[in-house]
Amino acid sequence: MFSVVGCSNCDELWVVEGRPDTTRCRRCGTRRQFSKLKKFAETDTAESAKNVRSVMKQRQAGDDSDLDDFASMGEEAADAGIDDADYLDAVGVDSAAVAEAGTVxxxxxxxxxxxxxxxxxxxxxxxxxxxxxxxAEHGASRDYVERALEKLERAGEVTESGGEYRSL
Structure with missing residues (x-):
């Protein structure tokens, strides 16, 4: 079960999995008892909860048009704009020289x-x-990741269950 909940301090919305004792707002850091939070929606899948949160954030911003689901929005975003080579050429940089020097x-x-x-x-x-x-794509070794996960778990910021981690 996934719930879309909101912060009473900063109006941030986020998705919470299951029924933890407490949860923390990612924007302002306020920790609240889960049972006392306003639950705007409850869904069976994380994808559905993300879509609900997205629509709610859009409405908060004053846009009442309909949104597509995350998968199709991601495809549209990838196709939007110009590619790296066109951008480099437009700002006066030789994209062929950049390609020879290394990948962009x-x-x-x-x-x-x-x-x-x-x-x-x-x-x-x-x-x-x-x-x-x-x-690893950002330069972190496996040892570093394992130590970081241990520290986050000891600090109560994540929990591990069945080999999977989730933020608290």
Whole structure:
């Protein structure tokens, strides 16, 4: 069971899996008892809860048009805009020379700790292997990931059950 809940301090909305004792707002850091939070929706799947949260955030922003589901929005976002080579050519950089010098990487640059935390937030089933694979793209070794997961678990920020982690 997944619930879409809201923070009474900053109006942030987030998705909570199961029925934890407490949960923390990712924006302002306020920790609340789950039972006292306003539950805007309850769904059976994480994908459904994400879609509900997305529509609610859109309505908060004053946009009443309908949204597509995350999968189709992701495909549209990938197709939107110009590619790296066209952009480089438009700003006066020789894209062929850049390609010869090395690959142009698009995406975000994260610290090792941010990579572990982002993996926990974004992966559907964040196992140690999946988090290590994600974090390796940002320069984090498997040993670092394992130590970071242990520290986060001891600090009460994540929990591990059946080999999968989830943020608290």
């Amino acid at each position: 990487e698009s995406g975000r640059s994260l610290s090792k700790r941010e990579a572990v935390e982002t993996a926990l937030d974004e992966l559907d089933r964040p196992t140690t292997d999946a988090v290590a694979e994600f974090a």
